[in-house]
């Protein structure tokens with residue numbers, strides 16, 4: 001599923017209209033039909049439609065025509081109708097020709113009339129602003145939005161909830177809180193922001209007749225991860241395969257007093273299918289792994305040549321969980337970057353020690369995946385967490401491009417990017433928000449890398465499967481722990497093949 005800003009929509013619109021010769025009114029009609037599909041015509045009888053003067057309003061007026069044709073009762077309201085966009089005007093004229101009354105909202109009495117109508121209605125269709133919203137919502141617009149939010153039983157927003165920036169996820173003063181948003185052609189970037197769901201409700205994408213090649217021509221390669229995409233990439237294990245076919249993961253994790261993280265990462269690597277897994281750690285952590293992950297091998301972390309030789313042989317290395325922020329950890333990171341040409345998954349304290357030393361990443365012999373949460377990303381980039389949260393995709397992309405790494409920026413809608421192509425993950429849930437989850441993900445991704453998946457595929461499959469596993473467990477559990485994921489990840493990956 002493609003993700004974009006409004007700018008792309010304008011470009012594909014322009015191309016379709018000017019180069020392909022599709023009249024803009026046809027695109028509007030398709031948009032309206034896409035919305036009508038979601039208006040529950042079988043169950044609902046009375047609709048309130050509210051429209052602005054741009055093309056979003058035009059879509060809403062075309063929707064009105066279809067509702068009337070379907071025999072529904074419809075009250076139509078407009079706000080600030082003059083001057084209307086050309087296609088909004090066409091649909092406005094058609095309704096006038098049909099004898100449909102359109103109440104223009106210009107004062108407080110009109111607002112009260114709107115309130116009464118909404119109270120009696122089953123569904124409100126919001127076509128006040130779409131991607132053309134540019135400034136703070138004020139006056140009657142502000143009042144109308146408040147009344148809709150206070151009184152509507154079910155609000156369906158056309159393209160974006162009015163008041164919401166499809167580009168940045170900002171709310172311009174006041175905003176519709178929709179039950180569902182029917183957006184066109186692409187998932188809007190702003191919907192990815194924390195808290196956007198409160199305004200968009202469920203988001204559905206409808207195609208409006210623009211050929212895929214036109215979208216691809218302008219699309220900046222940002223995608224929402226879809227199950228079928230992950231399924232296509234996840235391979236079944238071959239009948240005649242042996243452990244040598246599934247690679248060797250080295251996990252460098254754990255320190256005195258912090259042994260849990262290394263056990264989790266190691267076990268996650270084993271359970272997600274690596275042929276061999278070796279933990280490199282302190283004596284305490286090795287003891288824990290001996291007790292809890294008998295399948296794994298282990299080696300004491302020291303300065304020996306033996307460890308560096310092994311680093312040169314393994315297919316992937318996960319480094320960071322529970323290592324502690326110390327010089328020793330920094331030295332371990334340097335050793336890994338220098339000695340392996342396998343894929344390196346850098347997490348937790350291995351990220352923290354790179355604060356101010358990110359140029360080290362450029363020296364890596366192998367491919368690098370870093371898996372920061374927003375706090376770690378903030379430390380790494382020297383930005384505030386708030387800044388990271390406000391533009392996660394762009395910040396992750398820039399970092400990936402600058403250092404030649406893959407960034408897995410964790411959180412709600414985890415982002416996976418190599419700077420050129422970016423994926424946004426829809427799986428996972430709040431029940432998974434507890435310690436050890438990240439260590440577990442690191443083990444899974446490193447394991448998939450060792451099994452021969454490309455670093456980008458391993459990151460996408462790992463993140464998606466980790467979240468889906470958490471979603472399944474959370475169906476019958478209040479909290480999902482890393483141990484729950486470890487117990488179920490093998491089944492989840494199998495279901496994805």
Ligand SMILES: NC(=O)C1=CN([C@@H]2O[C@H](COP(=O)(O)OP(=O)(O)OC[C@H]3O[C@@H](n4cnc5c(N)ncnc54)[C@H](OP(=O)(O)O)[C@@H]3O)[C@@H](O)[C@H]2O)[C@H](O)CC1
Nearest residue numbers: 027028054055056129130131132133134135136137159184
């Ligand atoms: N390819 C597609 O996806 C298609 C989408 N369609 C629909 O078109 C809208 C975008 O339409 P557009 O006309 O560009 O913009 P809007 O309808 O969102 O609104 C623009 C008008 O709103 C005024 N405006 C903007 N901000 C405010 C504000 N805060 N207060 C009051 N008025 C505001 C703006 O006025 P200006 O003076 O700033 O120009 C405009 O009058 C898209 O979202 C889809 O719903 C097409 O139907 C088909 C193709």
Ligand SMILES: [K+]
Nearest residue numbers: 129158160162
């Ligand atoms: K809208």
